[in-house]
Amino acid sequence: MEQKRKPHLRVAVTPECNFDCVYCRAGGEGLPSNGELMSSREIIEVVRIASEIGFRYLKITGGEPTLRRDLFRIIEGCSKLENLEEIQLATNASRLTKEYVEGLKMTSLDSITISLDAASREKFKEITKRDRFEKVISGICTAREVGFPVTINSVIMQRNKGEVEGLIDIARKTGSRIKLLDYIKVNDNGWEVEYLPFDQLRKDLETRAEGVAWMCPPGGLGTPMPVYKINGTEVIVKDASIGTNYHETCNSCRNYPCQDALISLRVTHDGKLKRCLIRDDSLVDVLNPLRSGNKEEVRKLIAESYRIFEETKYQPNAWNHENEKHRIAQ
Numbered sequence: 019m020e021q022k023r024k025p026h027l028r029v030a031v032t033p034e035c036n037f038d039c040v041y042c043r044a045g046g047e048g049l050p051s052n053g054e055l056m057s058s059r060e061i062i063e064v065v066r067i068a069s070e071i072g073f074r075y076l077k078i079t080g081g082e083p084t085l086r087r088d089l090f091r092i093i094e095g096c097s098k099l100e101n102l103e104e105i106q107l108a109t110n111a112s113r114l115t116k117e118y119v120e121g122l123k124m125t126s127l128d129s130i131t132i133s134l135d136a137a138s139r140e141k142f143k144e145i146t147k148r149d150r151f152e153k154v155i156s157g158i159c160t161a162r163e164v165g166f167p168v169t170i171n172s173v174i175m176q177r178n179k180g181e182v183e184g185l186i187d188i189a190r191k192t193g194s195r196i197k198l199l200d201y202i203k204v205n206d207n208g209w210e211v212e213y214l215p216f217d218q219l220r221k222d223l224e225t226r227a228e229g230v231a232w233m234c235p236p237g238g239l240g241t242p243m244p245v246y247k248i249n250g251t252e253v254i255v256k257d258a259s260i261g262t263n264y265h266e267t268c269n270s271c272r273n274y275p276c277q278d279a280l281i282s283l284r285v286t287h288d289g290k291l292k293r294c295l296i297r298d299d300s301l302v303d304v305l306n307p308l309r310s311g312n313k314e315e316v317r318k319l320i321a322e323s324y325r326i327f328e329e330t331k332y333q334p335n336a337w338n339h340e341n342e343k344h345r346i347a348q
Contacts, residue, residue: 024237025327026075029285035082038147048286058088062095069101075236077106084113097126111157129167137184168194175212195252216257240281261334275336
């Protein structure tokens with residue numbers, strides 16, 4: 019009998035960011051700012067209810083979450099929830115000074131994921147529209163020195179495919195692992211020009227690897243990922259063409275089958291449940307019932323989403339870039 023899926027929870031604590039990456043959109047994983055922002059207390063309460071329903075893995079995202087002044091309070095509050103097994107922070111690392119990282123360590127944060135898409139200053143400036151390459155490298159080093167496990171997330175596109183070797187070298191030198199991510203089409207982000215098929219990349223890495231293993235995202239949802247051991251460094255490759263998880267409710271979606279599919283439940287900065295990264299028209303409001311004191315309604319709404327993730331089915335090779343290009347051309 020197939021084991022039930024265990025989705026992980028991603029909370030976007032702010033839509034604001036101090037970078038302007040070419041592939042990202044306003045609001046990051048959530049939506050552009052509408053002036054509404056959940057308080058730290060409200061975020062912790064939503065996470066508490068979600069953890070009681072069954073969510074075990076929490077990733078705090080944005081925007082850039084370190085721009086939020088009460089981030090430590092949010093992490094500390096979530097770390098006291100007995101049902102959570104792991105709390106991660108996703109950041110661009112530009113604000114990870116020694117003092118800040120030591121403060122994060124005191125919150126019981128488990129690990130840090132750092133976005134870095136270039137191994138050179140000029141390419142970094144081209145992608146992020148900011149001249150902060152050295153700050154990000156310093157942030158990675160500081161996080162490792164303080165004792166955090168670090169995963170470097172690198173979105174690989176046509177424009178930065180020449181940066182892969184340098185990025186792996188940065189991971190090796192800093193004692194981090196690195197995840198190479200395929201470029202996901204979200205709205206009109208130039209995907210058809212920038213997307214890089216990973217077939218050759220995976221072949222090249224396998225040729226050089228000392229060993230290859232496979233891993234799945236937390237909870238068993240999402241794309242299985244090969245892990246290549248290269249010069250003692252773990253190089254993980256996320257390639258949606260391998261396969262991912264869909265629910266029967268996906269069948270009527272105009273984007274089906276899509277790259278991201280149903281892998282994690284996102285909570286936007288303004289208290290909306292967002293099951294799909296690509297779509298913004300199926301959001302479920304939990305902030306208003308929370309503020310009106312109707313926690314049972316909040317619980318019911320989160321539980322409904324949790325059930326959908328539990329019921330997803332893995333579909334190998336459902337999406338591929340040629341079909342996506344054909345769909346765009348129509």
